Amino acid sequence: MNAYISLRKHLGLMVVVLLLVSCDSDDSGGDSSGNFDRKSMLTNIADNVIVPAYDSLSATTQTLLAQTQELNFGSSADKVENLRISWKHALKQWQYAALYDFGPASDQGLLSFFNLFPVSTTHIEDNIASGNYNLETAANIDAIGLQAMDYLLFGIESDAADLANYFSENPGYINYLIENATLMNNKATATLQGWTSGYRDSFVNATGTDIGSSLGQLVNVGIQYFEVHLRDAKIGIPAGARSSSGTPLPLQVEAYYNGAVSKEMLVNGIEGWQNMFNGNSRTGEQGSGLDDYLKFLGTTFNGNPLHEGINERMENAKTQTLNLSSDLREAVVNQQNECMDIFSELQQSVVLLKVDMTSAMGIQITYVDNDGD
């Protein structure tokens, strides 16, 4: 009888254990997290960080499209100046939207289309000269997006009136600007619509920590973005950290032809990442983010809370960037050591994120390319 009861208890336990194991991926609790409310965190990040970022991006590309179309009715110095201002604004919005390269953004290929650099100016010129191009094809990836606009708005003529005249005499450039803005606007708008028409709900409800979960995607895609597009593209490669000779490569700087916004864009890019990490809105409202999750887990690094260590590294990188005496185009040459220090702060952020944060959260890094054949 005793054995019978004991067996019955164990069977009951077994059933419960089976339930936990088999349903773990959809469970909002989760073993290592105790009762941290991951759904609230995802909801805050979706509603107050990601969707507003796409909303702003979509609005600015709409403006770019309208202003490039305006050039068709007669270009002028004023119109060119306005377009240059809007371009900078769009580039800034991009820094806050770029890192969410999953779901709708991934289906649009946003990261490939918006802001890869350097562009090929010969490719852009060839396209305009032939008038025969489909900017959506992979072959045109080095001739599109905000960096193609950088060349077209700043790389041909510096004086706005001169550029306005050049456009009037060469309407192929205006067509190209319109096609390019149309492409960006379509993709930004489709991404926003994807989020607001269903994806947001599945995102906030995929509350597990497994590979397909929202947290798993945020962390994987976010860190990959941080490594490739922030640390390497914006500072590491131009400062020479990625080439064997160590020679600075100023032509690889973001917005090279503009030559005055790359510092700001690096700072914005880091801040965009911190907004996700800290769950902060653009207006500074603090909500639940990865930092709160780490706080809840009590994760430390060198005796201090890990989330503080991560933010400190990123704050250091921003401060050091703002302290550079010139834009990155000059700074990577004239202050190469200082630029390498910024790179190093970002690299140390990556280690904290990729090793310490992921192991604390129980998230597997899956983006290491292991396709051996």
Add this chain to the structure above:
Amino acid sequence: MKNILLFALGFSILLFTSCNGDDDETPPKQNPPAGYIVPDTYIFTDAEGNNTVNFSGQTDRLDQLAEITSLMKSANTPGTAINAQNLKDMFANVGENGNGNFSFSSTKQLRNKCASQYSNAEEVRLEFEAMMDNLAAISQTTVAGEANGSNGVAGIVQTADGGPYLMNANGQEYNQLITKGLMGAVFYHQMTGYYLTDEKIGDAVDNSTPTDPGAGKYYTAMEHHWDEAFGYFTDAVGFPTEGTDRFWGEYSNTVDPQLGSNKKLMDAFLTGRAAISHDDMVTKNQQRDIILHEMERVVAAAAIHYMNKAKDAFANDAKRNHYLSEGTGFINSLRYKPNATITPIEINSIQADLGDNFYEVTVAKILSVRDQLSDKFGMNDIKNDL
């Protein structure tokens, strides 16, 4: 007591079923066999303890394709030209050692098994040989230390973190088209279109006479044919603990997180083989249906997987074209199961949507291919994760 056990078992099965969100709509039913034991590994013996499993001919063919692939891959190193005749001699296993190009001898060959159950088999073989010719021809144009391939120019394509891969002027990598294509036209085709058919393992096939005990062949004809089907899936009797490193074993493992294919396939091979040895034809036929169904899902899921990878690497010529070549090879493989879920015309249409030039592809085209496949195979809920 027994009731409680059954209740607990039933409850846990229900839970597994209800939580298994990634399954397709109508999986074939799997009934556990009664009265005999299904082993964990692919090891079967007769009443006297004699080994009854032999799929050495299949293992020889896996090894042959591995060596063909290895030779083709050598041309990915800039400045390395390879000879088409060597590839073709290996394909037909001339002189039982691929005319000296294989590291081992065997009486088996890939060529005569390629699409062998189809009336256009010779045409298919010539297509593979034409690709071998093309691969060898473009391998002559590469120069040591140079990445000379680009849109419109055949050669080595390499990016900072992709390649080097030898590709034609359209960015197609013949190595992938041939290797993945032969996995379909030989291994998958022989398994699904030959060995797992009624002709080879149907209820009327001899299952009582040991083939040739004097020569160590203790298996019945039906047992042996089942083993040969297994041998085209993997040569690892302990799959998936081992055998996830090449061919279908590898790609089942790639899509396993979403499909659960490793266990489904291995369980079906093991259960069906045990059923044959115990003359349980009902279970054997059920397991055959599971294998036919799940293998096709593995092929389709692998194709979807590579469309996703191509989309993610869209801006990277080497990686994108490599993944598209790999995915195209798997899409092509779908042709080689008779009575496939997808028709040849539908496959042609999907391939036409992708287009021949992988440099001129768009994200929308890649996703259209992916989505047509996921629609067709009931994988819409897992297509993003594959």
